[in-house]
Amino acid sequence: MATSLLQALRPVIAAALWCVAQQAWAILPIESWQTASGAKVYFVANRSLPMLDISVDFPAGSAYDTRDKSGVAAMTHGLLRMGADGLAEDDIARRFADVGAVVGGRFDSDRAGLSLRTLSDVQRRGPALELFARILRAPEFPATVLDREKVRQIGALKEADLKPDTQAGRTFYRLLYREHPYALRSVGDVDTVGAITRADLVSFYQRHYVANRAVIAIMGDVSRAEAEAIAEQVTGGLQRATGAAPALPPVESLEGAITRLVAHPAAQSHILIGAPGIRRDDPDYFPLFVGNYILGGGGFVSRITEEVRQKRGLAYSAYSYFSPLQARGPFVIGMQTRRDQADEALAVVRKTLRDFVSNGPTAEELQAAKQNIVGGFPMRIDSNRKIHEYLSVIGFYGLPISYLEDFVGNVERVTVADIKSAFVRHVNPDQLVTVVVGADKDETLTTPVAR
Numbered sequence: 405m406a407t408s409l410l411q412a413l414r415p416v417i418a419a420a421l422w423c424v425a426q427q428a429w430a431i432l433p434i435e436s437w438q439t440a441s442g443a444k445v446y447f448v449a450n451r452s453l454p455m456l457d458i459s460v461d462f463p464a465g466s467a468y469d470t471r472d473k474s475g476v477a478a479m480t481h482g483l484l485r486m487g488a489d490g491l492a493e494d495d496i497a498r499r500f501a502d503v504g505a506v507v508g509g510r511f512d513s514d515r516a517g518l519s520l521r522t523l524s525d526v527q528r529r530g531p532a533l534e535l536f537a538r539i540l541r542a543p544e545f546p547a548t549v550l551d552r553e554k555v556r557q558i559g560a561l562k563e564a565d566l567k568p569d570t571q572a573g574r575t576f577y578r579l580l581y582r583e584h585p586y587a588l589r590s591v592g593d594v595d596t597v598g599a600i601t602r603a604d605l606v607s608f609y610q611r612h613y614v615a616n617r618a619v620i621a622i623m624g625d626v627s628r629a630e631a632e633a634i635a636e637q638v639t640g641g642l643q644r645a646t647g648a649a650p651a652l653p654p655v656e657s658l659e660g661a662i663t664r665l666v667a668h669p670a671a672q673s674h675i676l677i678g679a680p681g682i683r684r685d686d687p688d689y690f691p692l693f694v695g696n697y698i699l700g701g702g703g704f705v706s707r708i709t710e711e712v713r714q715k716r717g718l719a720y721s722a723y724s725y726f727s728p729l730q731a732r733g734p735f736v737i738g739m740q741t742r743r744d745q746a747d748e749a750l751a752v753v754r755k756t757l758r759d760f761v762s763n764g765p766t767a768e769e770l771q772a773a774k775q776n777i778v779g780g781f782p783m784r785i786d787s788n789r790k791i792h793e794y795l796s797v798i799g800f801y802g803l804p805i806s807y808l809e810d811f812v813g814n815v816e817r818v819t820v821a822d823i824k825s826a827f828v829r830h831v832n833p834d835q836l837v838t839v840v841v842g843a844d845k846d847e848t849l850t851t852p853v854a855r
Contacts, residue, residue, distance in 0.1 A: 432791060434798070434805050435628060442616030443639045446795040446805075447631045448623050450788060456524040456624035457792040458533075460540060460638055461510060461517030461800055464612035466590040467652055467730070472599075475592015479553065479600055480608045481509060481516040486549045489542035493549065496535065505532035507539070513586055514652075514730045515800055516612075517619075521789075524625035533637055540613070541641035545605040557597050565594075571666055572674040572841040579662050579837045580678060580734060584655050615642035617649050621795035623788050655680045655732035658835040660852035665843035673746040673842035677753065679835060681735035684728040684801040688826040690814045692726055695823035697773045698765045699757070700724025700737060705772065711756045712739060718749040730801070735831055743842050750838065758833045764824030777815050784811075 435447045443460075466477045485507060486493040500507055505522035518540060522532040564570045574589060581587035591597070618639050622631045658679055682688060700708035700723050712722040722739035737757065741749040765773070785791050785808060798807050834851070 436805055439635050439639055441639055441644060443618040443620050444799050445620045445635045446799040448791055451625050454524045454625050455788060456529055456626055457521050457788050459517055459519035459621045459796050461515045461619045461796055462613050463617055463649060464516040465512050465514045466588055467513045467585040468612060468650060469588050473604060474588045474596040476600055476604045476608050478511060478591045480605045481511045482553060483545050483549060483605060484518060484539055484543045487544040487546040489538040499535050503528045503531050533634060537638045540638060543609060545602050547602050550602055554597055554600060558594050561594050568668050568670040568674045568841040572676050572839050575664055575666060576676040576837060576839045579664060584653060614645040615639045616644050619796060619799040621792055621799060623792035623795060652731045660850060661834060661836055663838040663849040665847040666841040667844060667846050668842045670842045672740045673743050673840050674740050676736060676738050676839045677836055678734050678736040680732040681726045682728050682830055683732055691818050691822040691826035694773055694815060694818045695827055696724055696726055697777060698769045699760050707756055708753060711752050712749060718745050746840055761827045761831055761833055764820050767820060770820055774815055778812050781812055
């Protein structure tokens with residue numbers, strides 16, 4: 405009886421949550437402009453809390469490293485807060501603590517930057533913003549701190565390299581991206597980190613941390629005029645770059661299937677399967693987003709979990725996701741299973757994927773996915789921090805300023821045919837990288853595409 409009642413109420417609940425989502429968005433319009441130095445600014449005013457969140461991001465992620473200098477981008481980002489404009493790292497930490505502010509950072513393949521959370525009253529935010537601007541404008545990259553961080557990073561890398569999940573990830577991305585910079589380890593390797601010099605950090609900072617390529621996201625209890633002044637303050641002292649922004653090379657498609665078995669004494673096999681996926685601005689984003697929720701992104705309601713865990717008990721967790729980036733980010737299926745079940749689990753996942761690409765989801769699966777995604781939308785924008793993160797993504801990847809406003813509608817418009825055609829275009833079951841760490845021996849199997 406309870407199950408039947410819940411099923412009957414699902415459309416009503418989904419409609420109510422959709423209304424809540426629309427109301428939450430309606431009071432939070434995004435404003436956008438450029439600073440005098442050319443930085444892009446995205447701003448949402450929210451007077452309900454006396455807080456201010458601000459971040460400044462740059463195209464300075466690990467994809468801008470070179471193979472022999474892998475790790476320079478991450479080390480540059482890491483040392484920004486460890487000495488700047490005559491202040492040692494302890495001075496910086498103490499001054500932020502004195503005004504109750506928290507400074508953080510963001511670093512991935514595409515972008516790098518700093519964030520600040522502070523109380524919005526002028527007495528608190530003033531000193532916090534002044535210190536934040538000094539860090540961005542005049543990092544010193546002290547040689548003694550660099551030496552210490554290199555030792556720490558090398559130790560962490562050596563320890564991580566013993567773990568099967570680390571080995572799986574490193575092998576997977578090297579096979580997936582080959583010569584593309586997305587194949588590089590984000591924090592570098594033992595030999596490249598050991599060779600990093602202070603001059604490397606200074607050079608990387610000067611090339612990539614420039615005002616006219618910065619994206620500023622501001623969220624909180626300030627007016628538009630105050631936000632404009634804050635944006636000018638935090639980036640006004642940065643250098644401006646000349647010429648076009650550095651572009652990442654295109655990601656080439658795989659030329660066939662590659663399976664790499666890696667010997668490891670772990671009790672479980674760590675398995676990754678995937679291929680280059682999509683850019684963040686790809687028009688197929690929403691069909692793939694909704695479709696992947698059905699395939700492997702929806703937890704217990706996804707096909708992969710149903711087939712691998714629920715029906716056969718082959719893995720505790722099995723999942724899939726698209727990770728769109730500036731260039732084609734990865735499409736990934738992952739799971740862990742007992743060594744003696746690895747072949748069976750792989751066969752089940754491959755069949756599930758092939759069936760999904762060939763036939764798409766059912767109408768019932770699509771309707772349930774839409775209800776879950778739309779129903780969960782209010783939780784995507786229920787805090788300053790979450791909205792602030794969306795602002796930075798919208799700005800950095802050049803998404804429509806109405807992205808949040810359009811989100812529910814874009815999900816609702818997805819059809820079964822949209823999902824099927826998008827998966828056919830972007831996921832070829834015959835052109836996948838498969839990595840299994842926890843095999844009995846090292847082995848590489850390749851299957852070229854038939855021509």
